[in-house]
Amino acid sequence: METLNYEVLKKSGYNGYIKESAPEKVMQFGEGNFLRAFVDYFFDCANEKADWNGKVVLVQPIAQGLTKLINDQEGLYTLYLRGSEKGEKVDLKRVISSVSRCINPYDDFDAVLELAKSDDLEYIVSNTTEAGIVHESESKFDQCPPISFPAKLTRVLYERYKAGKDGVVVLSCELIDNNGKELQKCVNEYIDDWGLEEEFKTWINEKNTFCSTLVDRIVPGRVRDAEEVKKMEEANGYHDELIDVGEIFGVWIIEGPTGLEDKLPFKKAGLNVHVVEDVTPYKKRKVRILNGAHTGFVLGAYLSGQDIVRDCMHNETIKGFMNKMLYDEIIPTLPLDKQDLLDFAAAVSDRFNNPFVNHELMSISLNSTSKWKARNMPSFLEYINEKGEIPTCLAMSLAAYIAFYSNDIQRREDAALVCKRPKGNAYKVQDDAWALDFYYAHKDDSAEELVKAVLSNKDMWDQDLTEIKGLEELIVADLKKIREEGAEAAYASCL
Incomplete structure (x- = not known):
């Protein structure tokens, strides 16, 4: 030819x-x-x-x-x-x-x-x-x-x-x-x-x-x-x-x-x-909506048994959780034309549902500590400042992050923390060494002890999140729900 x-x-x-x-x-x-x-x-x-x-x-x-x-x-x-x-x-x-x-x-x-x-x-x-x-x-x-x-x-x-x-x-x-x-x-x-x-x-x-x-x-x-x-x-x-x-x-x-x-x-x-x-608001749109959606739902979705992004878009609970997080909690905090934001968010669902790309949840999970801080925490804090209350789905995504990093920890390897999924298979959490060391050191903590240690860790968040009224108790409850009822059921409770 x-x-x-x-x-x-x-x-x-x-x-x-x-x-x-x-x-x-x-x-x-x-x-x-x-x-x-x-x-x-x-x-x-x-x-x-x-x-x-x-x-x-x-x-x-x-x-x-x-x-x-x-x-x-x-x-x-x-x-x-x-x-x-x-x-x-x-x-x-x-x-x-x-x-x-x-x-x-x-x-x-x-x-x-x-x-x-x-x-x-x-x-x-x-x-x-x-x-x-x-x-x-x-x-x-x-x-x-x-x-x-x-x-x-x-x-x-x-x-x-x-x-x-x-x-x-x-x-x-x-x-x-x-x-x-x-x-x-x-x-x-x-x-x-x-x-x-x-x-x-x-x-x-x-x-x-x-x-x-x-x-x-x-x-x-x-x-x-x-x-x-x-x-x-x-x-x-x-x-x-x-x-x-x-x-x-x-x-x-x-x-x-x-x-x-x-x-x-x-x-x-x-x-x-x-x-x-100024390109800054558009970068914020991409980071908060596209990247924030990824980081916001994939960790819990993986614990619930999902493996690729596209399949999550065919699960009504996970997709519903993502959409509520986007439309009710993230978009209201962004300084751009609302119709533009809605159109961009609608395109995100199509992009995540791409039939030609098998985008693995575990590849998105890399370095989730810094990702949640950069992509989700600004929306989380701005929502609290504007509404005077804690956003339900973003809080659940923070609990899912903690659950993903602490689920039945098996061992600490050179570049990973080996945990076990509820359905039995081991998975590797990959992040900065200090973050992995932190979770390994707290592997025997109760839910209350772990949440307090995570939220008060200024190396993670540049601030003490336990100072947000009601947050510590809510994340403890969310983490227990994920561990006891499963991540999908926990996501469903937000809808």
């Missing part, structure tokens, strides 16, 4: 949208599954629906990467977006043609610098992992290329500045807070390190727009089942080394100035990409 390229695609009979040539308007640091299923998908749709007429040049961010595979396929790859929308199974296929080529800067940094000087270049996109936006003193101006990503970007922008070209819009997609601002800060530090002219620094900060962004799409990436790949390729009529898979849901929130939304091609294309003054 022939490998995908434009000629092979034409022979295959594919009748979807394809854009064979266009000006190269985007330089993208990162060629992995996520960006290809997210950013490059959005630009591809903008070509089709908004006549954007642009191409993306990928830059391989580390020494080993996909440059040869991408160029062998002339930038083409098949993207499957799969999931559930309004309860209906969705499986969409699209050949992405927004990518023109890929450059390996470790072999040809001059090609990157040449692209930097292009009149067509408007955007620079990056996703170089959470560790990518760092200032490393080992990065030097004359390295080909400089070591760190911000150093590479500084060198690229300096080349553009020296060529007398306009500034660009930088869209940072790394999963850290204020990613765009942190990237701009690193660039300015390299200007100082390298002794570059003040005029360049002025150009960087006044002529370029560094945008912090929030990205949200689950991208499993490669299809690992050989039989499934074979079926895909037989249906497609070509061999594709770059098949990519993402969930159907996707939203990109971009923090930027007035007018940027009209400059970007996404609004005109009707895509779920939004330019806002």
Whole structure:
């Protein structure tokens, strides 16, 4: 079977949208599954629906990467977006043609610098992992290329500045807070390190727009089942080394100035990409609703006998518990348009019910101490402050967390605390060593003793939660209910 390229695609009979040539308007640091299923998908749709007429040049961010595979396929790859929308199974296929080529800067940094000087270049996109936006003193101006990503970007922008070209819009997609601002800060530090002219620094900060962004799409990436790949390729009529898979849901929130939304091609294309003054409330929405729902129900759901998220969405008690927690206790504490929050929460149910993803509860359980603190405790405390009472479901989720970490503790291993599930099988609690040591030290406590020790532990919560009136007694009662009647029955008692 022939490998995908434009000629092979034409022979295959594919009748979807394809854009064979266009000006190269985007330089993208990162060629992995996520960006290809997210950013490059959005630009591809903008070509089709908004006549954007642009191409993306990928830059391989580390020494080993996909440059040869991408160029062998002339930038083409098949993207499957799969999931559930309004309860209906969705499986969409699209050949992405927004990518023109890929450059390996470790072999040809001059090609990157040449692209930097292009009149067509408007955007620079990056996703170089959470560790990518760092200032490393080992990065030097004359390295080909400089070591760190911000150093590479500084060198690229300096080349553009020296060529007398306009500034660009930088869209940072790394999963850290204020990613765009942190990237701009690193660039300015390299200007100082390298002794570059003040005029360049002025150009960087006044002529370029560094945008912090929030990205949200689950991208499993490669299809690992050989039989499934074979079926895909037989249906497609070509061999594709770059098949990519993402969930159907996707939203990109971009923090930027007035007018940027009209400059970007996404609004005109009707895509779920939004330019806002401040990305913080949208991050809070994602953490509190999507991530908070996960952490809020999965630990008790696992103790009740469930193993994957999708099955929980077919259990009326667990789903009902999750929805009550979201709609009655979390959403009322959030500072965004209520309809927007309701729509986002509705999409969460669809995402959790994805028929193509077996998302294991135990994988979500990792580091639940810090997760409950970051994702659930803010909603919990704000609800108490606003309503003057303790939220029933969030309190039960805290009791479920304690139950999960203390259920029939067997032993302490190097990186885990081994507990036993009510149905008999052992499971491993994985968290910071101090948290595991704490629960192991309290393995023989009564419910009352354990709850008091957990709630008063300032290392866990940065405060003494026993000071909240009535909370200690409620969590003791909830923990006993989970242990004596089962987690599902305990969840049912909240409804």
